[in-house]
Amino acid sequence: MIRVLIVEDDPMVAEINKRYLDSIPGFVCAGIVSDVSEAWAFLETHPVELVLLDIYMPGKNGLELLTEIRKEGKSIDVIVISAANDIPSIKKALRLGAVDYLIKPFEFERLNAALKIYRTEHEIMKEQEELSQEELDQLLLHPNKTGADHRQLPKGLTQETLKRVVDSILEMKGERFTAEALANQVGISRVSIRKYLKFLTGIGFVSIDLAYGTVGRPVYQYYVNEFNLDRIDPYL
Incomplete structure (x- = not known):
């Protein structure tokens, strides 16, 4: 199972994201936290493969958490789910290695597609020691994240x-x-x-x-x- 931490300061949104997550086989919600400090403390003490990360939160924003994850070299993937739709935020998240970026409000099918693509990539990387160029291209060059590719x-x-x-x-x-x-x-x-x-x-x-x-x-x-x-x- 892929263990997921939800980082979201709105309790209603966090619960909706958890319900979405629970409906997709292969994922389990490891926890829900409401700010960057709580998130970092959780990551220090619990095994997590994926973080669903909001950007706008009290105190430090989500991009600061993503920066710290990369600085510490943690092998944790991040999907950003945020109302932040400005180009600087999107560029920074992608440069810091976010595997996907969803702009609120979004349809369930968009999150469903993002998680299924992530699950496929996660399993292939876990099960295989090497990839051919064709296999790597299939992971890196999918035309879109909507599931219609x-x-x-x-x-x-x-x-x-x-x-x-x-x-x-x-x-x-x-x-x-x-x-x-x-x-x-x-x-x-x-x-x-x-x-x-x-x-x-x-x-x-x-x-x-x-x-x-x-x-x-x-x-x-x-x-x-x-x-x-x-x-x-x-x-x-």
């Missing part, structure tokens, strides 16, 4: 075949499968199916385990990651 497939994969592969996997209704079994069901070679499975594993749509039987060599088994079903949407 369409991403390019790696070279050698086609959208038509990918859809057949995904449909066949979903038809298994969560059961584990081997590359050979899936290749037979889709009607393509095992070499080709492994390319598609490598891609689907890379984006977190499927996961892989090594299964040890009573005899013979261990077999790689794949299964759908139920929390990441939406990760395939931009490619179909």
Whole structure:
């Protein structure tokens, strides 16, 4: 689970953001604080991966907290959620490494898209030690944050075949499968199916385990990651 700290001085807004957060699989609200001092004290004593950060607050503003996080080298990501829509604030937040910036008031779908994109990037960075240029481009060059973007497939994969592969996997209704079994069901070679499975594993749509039987060599088994079903949407 991705642990999130909400930094917001308006209790009603903080509660709304928490409800939004709780409705999206993969996230848990680690805490709610109302100013920068409370936020820093919380970050010093609790593990947090992501901060939803307001800018306009009593005392120090949110950008000062973001500056301190970067100065101390903490591996914490920040999504700014603020009424501050002036260019200097936006530029400063982005220069300090904010992964997204939402201007109040915003629609739930905008926050939903931001968190889902963040979850995808977080899981890929956590699960893989290295990235190819194509995989890195998919993380860095998505056209927008609205969830309506369409991403390019790696070279050698086609959208038509990918859809057949995904449909066949979903038809298994969560059961584990081997590359050979899936290749037979889709009607393509095992070499080709492994390319598609490598891609689907890379984006977190499927996961892989090594299964040890009573005899013979261990077999790689794949299964759908139920929390990441939406990760395939931009490619179909």
